[in-house]
Amino acid sequence: MRHTDRAISTAVSAETIERELEEGLDRPPDAVARYALGLGDDALILAQRLGEWIAHAPELEEDVALGNIGLDLLGHARSFLTYAGSAWGLGEDDLAYFRDEHEFRNHQLFERPNGDFAHTIARQLFASVYFDALYRRLTSSADPTLAAIAAKALKEVEYHVDHSVQWVRRLGLGTDVSHVRMQAGLDAMWPFVDELFRPDPSAAGLEGVAVPPEELRDPFDRTVPAVIAEAGLRVPDIPAARGGGRDGMHTEAFGHLLAEMQVLVRQHPGATW
Amino acid sequence: MADEKRVWALAATVCDPEVPVLTIEDLGVLRAVHVDSGSGADGAERGETPVVTVEITPTYSGCPAVDAMRDDILSTLDRAGYRDVTVRTVLTPAWTTDWMSDEGKAKLEAFGIAPPAPRGTGGRVGLGLGIRCPRCGSLHTREVSHFGSTSCKALYVCQKCGEPFDHFKAH
Numbered sequence: 001m002r003h004t005d006r007a008i009s010t011a012v013s014a015e016t017i018e019r020e021l022e023e024g025l026d027r028p029p030d031a032v033a034r035y036a037l038g039l040g041d042d043a044l045i046l047a048q049r050l051g052e053w054i055a056h057a058p059e060l061e062e063d064v065a066l067g068n069i070g071l072d073l074l075g076h077a078r079s080f081l082t083y084a085g086s087a088w089g090l091g092e093d094d095l096a097y098f099r100d101e102h103e104f105r106n107h108q109l110f111e112r113p114n115g116d117f118a119h120t121i122a123r124q125l126f127a128s129v130y131f132d133a134l135y136r137r138l139t140s141s142a143d144p145t146l147a148a149i150a151a152k153a154l155k156e157v158e159y160h161v162d163h164s165v166q167w168v169r170r171l172g173l174g175t176d177v178s179h180v181r182m183q184a185g186l187d188a189m190w191p192f193v194d195e196l197f198r199p200d201p202s203a204a205g206l207e208g209v210a211v212p213p214e215e216l217r218d219p220f221d222r223t224v225p226a227v228i229a230e231a232g233l234r235v236p237d238i239p240a241a242r243g244g245g246r247d248g249m250h251t252e253a254f255g256h257l258l259a260e261m262q263v264l265v266r267q268h269p270g271a272t273w
Numbered sequence: 274m275a276d277e278k279r280v281w282a283l284a285a286t287v288c289d290p291e292v293p294v295l296t297i298e299d300l301g302v303l304r305a306v307h308v309d310s311g312s313g314a315d316g317a318e319r320g321e322t323p324v325v326t327v328e329i330t331p332t333y334s335g336c337p338a339v340d341a342m343r344d345d346i347l348s349t350l351d352r353a354g355y356r357d358v359t360v361r362t363v364l365t366p367a368w369t370t371d372w373m374s375d376e377g378k379a380k381l382e383a384f385g386i387a388p389p390a391p392r393g394t395g396g397r398v399g400l401g402l403g404i405r406c407p408r409c410g411s412l413h414t415r416e417v418s419h420f421g422s423t424s425c426k427a428l429y430v431c432q433k434c435g436e437p438f439d440h441f442k443a444h
Contacts, residue, residue, distance in 0.1 A: 061418035061428065068420040075334025079364065148365035152334055155367055155444060159419060 026086070032143055033087030034105075034202045035210045037095070038246055039134075039146075040080030041106035044096060045254075046127055047073035048261050049114055058117050065163060069124070072156040079149040097265045101255055102248040105202065108241065109192035111254040118171055118178070118185035124164040125224065126189055130196050131157045133219040134211055142208040165227050172231025179232065186228065187236045194240030196220075202246060276308040276323060283353050284327050290341040291423045292441075294384040297329060297342055301372025304328040304363060325350060325358040330368045332444070333424035370425075370444050381441055382407050387414075387429065389443040404440050406431035416440075 028036065050070030057063040081092040109127065114120045135157055138150035171182035197217040203210035225235045243249075264271065284306060285298035297303040305328040310321070327346055331339045343360045350358045370389035378388035387404050403412035411433035419442070421428040426439045 061420070064422070064428075065418055065420035068424055071335035071337075071424060072333060073335070075331070075336070079334065152364045152367045156333060163419060 026145065028083060028087050028143070028145065030087055031202075031206055032146070032209060033084040035200075035206055036080045036084040036146065038105040038200065038202050040077045040084055040095070041104050042110050043073040043080065043131075044077035045104070045106040045257065046110040046123075047071070047077060048257060049110065049112075049123075050120075052114055053120065062117070066120070069160050069163065072153075072160070076149065076153045076156075079152075083145050083149070093265070097262050101250050101258060104250065104254070104258075105246050105248065106250075107192070107195050107245040108243060108251050108254075109189065109196065111245075111250060111257055112189060112192060113253045115185065115188060116181060118181040119188050120185070121164055121167040121171065121182070122185035122189040124160065125168055125227065126193050126196075126220075128157055128160040128164050129220055129223050130216060132161050133216045136219075137211040137215065141210070146209065168227055168233070169231045172228075172233045182231070183233050186233060187238060190236035190238050191241040192243075193220075195243035195245060198243060200246050276310055277306050279353075280308055280325055280327070280350065280355065281306045283349055283355075284346050287342060287345040287349055290338050290345075292381070292384070292386065294380045295377050297346075299374050299377030299380065300332070301368060301370075301374070301377075302329050302332065302342065304330050322357045323355065325355050327358065327360045328363050329360060330363050332368050334364075336424055338423070368444070370441065373441075385438060386426070387438060387440040389441045392443045404429055406434060406436065407438055408436050409434040414438075 047070040050066045050073065053066040053070075054063050057066055077096075078092050081095045085091055085095050109123060112119075112123055114123075132154070135150040135154040139147050139154060141147040141150065168182060171178040173179070197213050197220070200210075200213050203212055228235050281303075284303055285296055287297050287303075289295045289297060289300055289302070292300075305326075307326040307328075309324040327350075329339065329342060329346070339362060343362070346360050347358055369392060371392050373389065381388040385407050387407050390404075404414050404416075405412055406414050406429075409431060411431055413432045414429050415432055416427055417430050417437065418428040421439050425441055425444065427442045428437065429440045430437045
């Protein structure tokens with residue numbers, strides 16, 4: 001029996017993937033799992049950063065908004081990591097809590113410290129536009145699990161784009177102080193943008209399954225500079241950072257983030273509440 | 274088939290923990306029910322336990338209410354004598370507020386939450402349609418924040434009666 005007239009083609013979620021792996025089904029090839037791991041890490045680490053804002057945002061509505069966005073990202077991370085882990089007999093928690101810095105594959109942009117609110121909004125603008133472009137393409141992946149996660153995530157990421165675009169305008173066109181601080185936020189995050197579009201070793205050789213990051217530069221460049229200009233701000237002219245997140249190289253700030261994210265489960269294995 | 278209808282009806286009594294006036298059927302979260310009564314039509318008479326699978330879909334990827342809904346479905350069916358029950362969460366096709374029943378929308382409005390408008394099929398619409406205040410009925414309302422008390426709601430304020438209210442956003 002089904003709800004309304006819509007058929008359910010395939011069943012995909014963290015729990016379903018986990019169960020099907022027990023039955024020996026739907027296990028991704030190692031290369032697909034490594035690609036999914038990078039996508040999961042991007043969403044997980046940005047979710048953790050956004051969670052740090054709760055109770056610290058400039059206004060209550062922003063506590064709620066950044067918390068909601070982080071929760072969406074955490075949902076994406078759970079799906080990607082469960083799928084990736086199924087190739088190696090690992091669960092989402094094994095991957096989130098029991099890997100060390102060099103084993104994470106997230107881009108460095110997502111681990112950048114929150115800074116002030118404008119820094120976070122600049123990071124959100126770059127991240128959301130990137131995710132929007134990525135998931136839009138990933139919905140036609142030849143891997144049905146990746147396509148399903150992307151289709152679900154895309155609807156949510158559209159809200160995240162709106163949220164950051166509105167704030168960039170508001171701060172850029174607001175007071176002299178908000179304008180200066182928004183520009184400083186863009187300048188601080190800009191060096192980490194380039195890495196998003198560099199060739200990704202985990203996407204190589206997965207034609208039709210993975211989205212080559214180089215293809216995402218164009219949609220990013222069609223959106224972000226226009227948003228910045230509309231807000232009366234400047235597109236930064238700052239050299240790119242060294243990058244290397246997809247190869248397990250991270251900035252100093254990342255270790256501190258992991259320490260906070262992992263301490264409880266490592267000190268009290270099996271704790272529940 | 275009779276069994277599937279019965280299980281569906283039971284599962285359909287489970288409510289959203291965050292919006293307790295809505296059942297998971299009203300929300301469109303309850304997607305499918307499968308019952309395998311065992312070997313042959315007389316399986317039940319021979320004391321075989323029917324194997325039940327209930328499929329639900331999350332409203333948003335990170336929605337924590339899914340766990341509570343799953344537990345509630347299991348306990349509801351357990352009380353009705355179904356012991357072998359699996360609740361599967363499916364992501365595709367992605368949930369949309371267009372699956373919410375008209376009855377559900379009416380219940381939401383009566384509860385003080387402005388219901389979602391139809392999404393349509395033509396992609397994104399940049400124009401914000403007026404959201405009606407569930408208290409005074411005025412269309413003179415303003416979005417305070419696109420993100421509200423749960424993933425599925427936005428925060429509004431009515432500029433006529435001055436009351437803040439939640440809007441279940443079209444998704």
